Amino acid sequence: LEAISSADWFPDGRSVLVCGNELGRASRCYVQSLAGTPLRPVTPEGTTGGLVSPDARAVIAVDSTKRYSLYPLVGDSTHAIPALTPDDQVVRWSPDGRTLWVARISEITVRVERLDLATGRRQPLIEGRRDQPRRIGMFAVAIADDPRVYAYQAGYRVSHLFVVEGVH
Numbered sequence: 001l002e003a004i005s006s007a008d009w010f011p012d013g014r015s016v017l018v019c020g021n022e023l024g025r026a027s028r029c030y031v032q033s034l035a036g037t038p039l040r041p042v043t044p045e046g047t048t049g050g051l052v053s054p055d056a057r058a059v060i061a062v063d064s065t066k067r068y069s070l071y072p073l074v075g076d077s078t079h080a081i082p083a084l085t086p087d088d089q090v091v092r093w094s095p096d097g098r099t100l101w102v103a104r105i106s107e108i109t110v111r112v113e114r115l116d117l118a119t120g121r122r123q124p125l126i127e128g129r130r131d132q133p134r135r136i137g138m139f140a141v142a143i144a145d146d147p148r149v150y151a152y153q154a155g156y157r158v159s160h161l162f163v164v165e166g167v168h
Helices: none
Strands: 003-009 015-021 028-033 047-052 058-063 068-072 088-093 099-105 109-116 122-129 136-143 150-156
Touching (some): 047 068, 047 088, 058 088, 122 136
Antiparallel strands (some): 003 015, 015 028, 047 058
């Protein structure tokens, strides 16, 4: 692969889901066995950010229009997840595989919700306010199997613009 945008271990630890692109191609997700077999594509081109389900039967990934879909690794067919919006950032699957933990990051708040895949129902897990709302440019959250245990990273960039006159 020319570039890798994300990776996620399979539950058995024998394979990795790698999302990236081949030279001159759009990004997609592949299964890479640690046994060294060739990459096997599992999502269409234009997808990234893949996460493997806890039962290793499916992958959730997002396309270039920020629509999320569930891509089966065993049987079934691909289907969209309409309850996820372009404003959502999938953090991880719940350990039972029935829900997703989804971050919604606005100018003022950071909210992580539990999204039931069967019903589309959302329940809040974590909510916080940003100290300096307009300055945060990066945000990442990691959640343990017990959602009461989490870590987050926030950072910001500062830029200065100068007007210089009279320089020849």
